[in-house]
Amino acid sequence: MGNNWIDTVINEQYQFVRLLKRTDKTEICVFRHKELGKQIVKRTLKGSGEVYFALRTLSHPNIANVYDVVKTETGVTVLEEYVDGQTVADYLQTGLYSPSGVRKVISSLCDALDLLHSHQIIHKDIKPENVMIDSNGNVKLIDFDAARLYKPYQSKDTQAIGTMGYAAPEQYGINQTDERTDIYAIGVLMNVMLTGQPPEIRLYNGRLKRVIVKCTQTIPDNRYQNVKELKRNL
Structure with a gap:
C-alpha cells in the first residue's frame, strides 16, 4: 500500500x-x-x-x-x-462463561464503549473474535476496521458492514448506526457467552435474560439508550 x-x-x-x-x-x-x-x-x-x-x-x-x-x-x-492473551471466541472453544464472568467482561466493554461513543465512534463489529482477555485478565476491545464516526446529518450508513448474527437491523442500510447498534451486538455476545448460541436459536433463561432481550430489540428506541444504562442493569 x-x-x-x-x-x-x-x-x-x-x-x-x-x-x-x-x-x-x-x-x-x-x-x-x-x-x-x-x-x-x-x-x-x-x-x-x-x-x-x-x-x-x-x-x-x-x-x-x-x-x-x-x-x-x-x-x-x-x-x-499487541494484546497477549486469548479472545472470547478462543475461550468458548473450551466452555461457556458463568454469569459473573459475563458481567465482568461486559462491564469492561461498557467502559470502553462509553469513551468511544462520547467521541462518536461506533465499533459496529462487537463479537467474540474482537474481544480479548489479556495475560493479566484485562478485557481489550480490538479491530476497528468496521467502525465509523457517527454523523448526525446522515440518514443511513454508506456501507453495510458487520458480522451476520451480531449486526443490528439498522446495519443493513435501513437507518444510520449509533451507540445502540453496539448495544445490540453486546446482547448477542452475552447470550453466546452463556449458551454458545445466538438468542434467536437458544435464548438464555437466567437473570441476565431480561438484559439480553432489551439489548437485542429490533427497534433501537426499545433498547438501552447508552452503555451506562446497560452497565447499571447487569
Missing part, C-alpha cells in the same frame, strides 16, 4: 513474527522489536482510516492502543498495541 516512514522503521528495527489476517482490504501482521523484544501490530487497510486517526488521540485500559497512523496512496498504515 505504498511506502511510508512506518515501513522504514519496521524494516530497520523490527522482525516479522506472523500474519494475523489478510483480506482484500486489510493485512494485519505482528512484529517484534529486534532489541527490546516488544511486539506490535501493523495494520494496512484501504479507505480513509478516519476512525484510527480518532483512536490515536484516545487511551483506555479496555481498548487496544493505537500508536500511530499514516496515510498511504490507497489507505492507511496503523501501528497498534
